[in-house]
Amino acid sequence: MASFDPHGHHDWHSQQYVEEWITSATARDPERRAILRRVAGLIPREADAAIRVLDVGAGYGALSAQVLDRFPKAELVCQDFSEPMFGQARERLAWASERLSFVHGDLSDPSWIQALTGPFDAVVSGIAIHNVRYPERIRGIYTEIFDVVAPGGCFLNYDLIFVSGPSAAHAYGHAAHLKDWIRGESDDATRAVDTATDGRASSRRNAVSLEEQLRWLREGGFREVECFWKEGQSAIIGGFRPL
Structure with a gap:
């Protein structure tokens, strides 16, 4: 099976590796929770709206949980490449299981989007898309996401965006x-x-800058593109699909 992480930094198909990775990741959950809530809060809909949301690279469901909590009537699709991650997400999000569905897909393959049935009022992602590594592929993902966003909907991406130099x-x-x-x-x-x-920074001089990522969103069709928040090497970026 192909690897979602082409550089071999992660083994997302290994149950043991995923469990160890989650143990480490959840230790940072308290500091990240406010950022994840910020992402959910940026979705421009009333809290009682019955919206459809896609979480790209949902992992064990940390961002999905905040969206489901913010929007009690929302239906949410978790997309990921890792079955062990899906198992963790199902367990952690069991309280909202009636509003959840799961779709397997490899972001490194442009056909991943074909398994999804849009449109979505919002597409979100948290610390996931950077794992694709290749800039041109990340650029393609932004365009592919645009195709499943509803008119007037948004894409919000909380991810690692390394400093420019x-x-x-x-x-x-x-x-x-x-x-x-x-x-x-x-x-x-x-x-x-x-x-x-x-x-x-020295080891990432060829990494994609914030300006380039915002440009990719515009080229993918999004408008009112913004960096909603940035601190160090983390940022929330996104944009809106015109009506």
Whole structure:
């Protein structure tokens, strides 16, 4: 079976690997929960609206849970490549099982979208699409998503969007330095943060910039394209399909 992660960083088909990965990921859930709620809150519909939502790369359902909580009448489709992840999502989202369905698909293959029946009032994704790795493929995914968004609907993507270069990374390092100084932590710890941040930026000089990703959304057909939130290497971007 083909790999959703072509660089071999993850083994999404392994039950053991997925369970270990989720154990690590859920440790960050408290800090990410506010961001996931922000994504759900950006869907421009009233809370009692009976909307259809697609969660791309839904994983164990962390973002889906926030959408289902925000919109008690919503129907949500979880799309993912990993059956072990589906098992976790079914268990964690059992409280909303009547409003859930699951669709298997490999984002690295443009045919993934054919398994989905649109339109959707909103398409969301959380820390998933970057795993495709190849910029041109990510660009294609944005266009494919546009095809299943309802007129007036939106696409919201919370994902890793790495800093554009070493100068920006150094600025983030200085921000980390200020936080450490306020807390009274040592300069050695700050220098370690600066070095790690600069190193990540240097290794990602060919990574796609925020500006390019926003351009891809526009080229895919979305309008009123925005970066709704950004901090460090994480951002919420998205756009709307014209009526």
